[in-house]
Amino acid sequence: MKIDRLIGILSILLQKDVVTAPSLAEHFEVSRRTIGRDIDALCQAGIPIVTRQGANGGISIMENYKISRTLLTNREMQDILAGLRSLDSINGTNRYGQLMEKLSAGSSDFMSGNQSVLIDLSSWYKASLAPKIELIRSAIDLSREMEFLYFAPHGESVRRIEPYYLIFRWSSWYVWGWCREREDYRLFKLNRMEEVRITEESFTKRTVPLPDLSNERIFPGGIRVKAVFDARCKWRLVEEFGRGCYEELPDGKLLFRADYTDPDNLLSWLFSFRDQAVLLEPEELRREMEGILERMAKGYGERKKSPPN
Numbered sequence: 266m267k268i269d270r271l272i273g274i275l276s277i278l279l280q281k282d283v284v285t286a287p288s289l290a291e292h293f294e295v296s297r298r299t300i301g302r303d304i305d306a307l308c309q310a311g312i313p314i315v316t317r318q319g320a321n322g323g324i325s326i327m328e329n330y331k332i333s334r335t336l337l338t339n340r341e342m343q344d345i346l347a348g349l350r351s352l353d354s355i356n357g358t359n360r361y362g363q364l365m366e367k368l369s370a371g372s373s374d375f376m377s378g379n380q381s382v383l384i385d386l387s388s389w390y391k392a393s394l395a396p397k398i399e400l401i402r403s404a405i406d407l408s409r410e411m412e413f414l415y416f417a418p419h420g421e422s423v424r425r426i427e428p429y430y431l432i433f434r435w436s437s438w439y440v441w442g443w444c445r446e447r448e449d450y451r452l453f454k455l456n457r458m459e460e461v462r463i464t465e466e467s468f469t470k471r472t473v474p475l476p477d478l479s480n481e482r483i484f485p486g487g488i489r490v491k492a493v494f495d496a497r498c499k500w501r502l503v504e505e506f507g508r509g510c511y512e513e514l515p516d517g518k519l520l521f522r523a524d525y526t527d528p529d530n531l532l533s534w535l536f537s538f539r540d541q542a543v544l545l546e547p548e549e550l551r552r553e554m555e556g557i558l559e560r561m562a563k564g565y566g567e568r569k570k571s572p573p574n
Contacts, residue, residue, distance in 0.1 A: 267303070270295070274303055275312065275326075283323035394438060397455050401440050404428045404463045408470055411442070413461040415453060418529070422446070424453070427468045432476065441476045443468075452476055488525040488547065493518050495541035532557070 270293050277284055277292070286304075290297045304324060308314050313327035404411045405428050412425045426442035433439075437454055444451040450473070494502060496517045502510055511519040525531045528550055535542050535554065544551045 267306075271303055271307060274300075275307060278314070278324065278326040283317075283321075283325045285323045289324070394455060397458060397461050398431060398438065400461055400463060401428050401431055401455075405431070407463070408467055410445075410464045410466040410468055411440075411461065412464055413453075413458045416457045416459070425464070426451070426453070427471070429470075429473045430476070441473075443471065443473075450474065450476070488528060488531060488550075490521070490523050490525045490531065490544070491546035492521045492535065492542055492544045494521055494538065495519075498538055498541050501538075528553075 273293065274289060277289070286297050286300050289300045293300070304314055304316070315325050315327060317323060317325070401411065403409075408427075410425055411428050412423065415422055415424045425445040426440070427445075428440050428442040430441040431438065432441055432452070437456065439452050439454050440458075441450065441452050443449070493514075494511070496513075496519060499511075499519060502519065502521060506521075506523050510523050511521045514520055531550065532554055535544055544554055
């Protein structure tokens with residue numbers, strides 16, 4: 266569509282100092298005549314585009330120009346602002362807010378007080394997370410390998426990767442890259458990465474497949490859970506699994522049924538309810554939980570018998 270191409274041309278002009286008509290025609294797979302008409306249309310919309318002839322000539326947009334709001338509706342600008350502010354929330358800067366100022370048309374009615382969507386991606390780990398994000402972005406921009414100490418369920422190891430994507434999913438940050446050790450693409454959780462550094466080793470960018478982030482791929486499930494919860498746990502069950510995950514029993518307790526993904530995470534989750542949850546199925550995990558409780562009771566009993574220091 267023409268409007269999509271016009272916005273695409275404007276985006277390129279805002280990112281590059283000068284671009285030629287032939288390169289735009291090749292990029293959008295249209296003729297140079299069509300690009301000429303598109304440039305005229307952008308000029309008529311009030312965008313100050315300059316064309317220069319000669320060896321170093323080309324098409325450029327006036328320096329310090331701000332996008333006219335006639336190109337984007339107020340709702341669209343608010344959505345862009347919400348997304349950019351969410352990135353600022355990661356590290357507490359105003360970098361993307363300043364970018365939004367450049368996108369504004371000198372009118373700030375949508376910049377203050379009129380937003381209906383506010384997104385905060387910050388976390389308890391902001392102090393350690395923000396530097397990692399900046400390092401990874403730099404490594405991606407420079408096409409430089411990264412090295413870090415990674416803590417996984419089966420132990421820690423030093424990994425070296427070619428980083429390609431920063432990903433926010435499941436309330437956490439990840440980096441997707443080619444792992445030298447595994448010789449395959451891997452997803453690494455930033456909170457498990459320590460001693461992160463950019464190496465001097467550059468890499469040639471590959472044709473990178475996007476990670477399969479479907480819940481079924483990352484969290485395959487397979488554990489059919491049946492448990493009884495105290496009625497006081499209802500709010501947590503609704504929050505984490507939805508209202509359809511339980512049925513109320515005559516005595517007021519909640520019979521919970523759901524699929525779970527990992528036995529260790531399941532046990533940790535159940536222990537977080539203390540004495541307000543009883544696992545019924547699967548039987549093997551119930552026996553494992555009983556064994557853990559017995560060992561815990563024994564450990565606390567031995568602690569009680571030991572003389573104080």
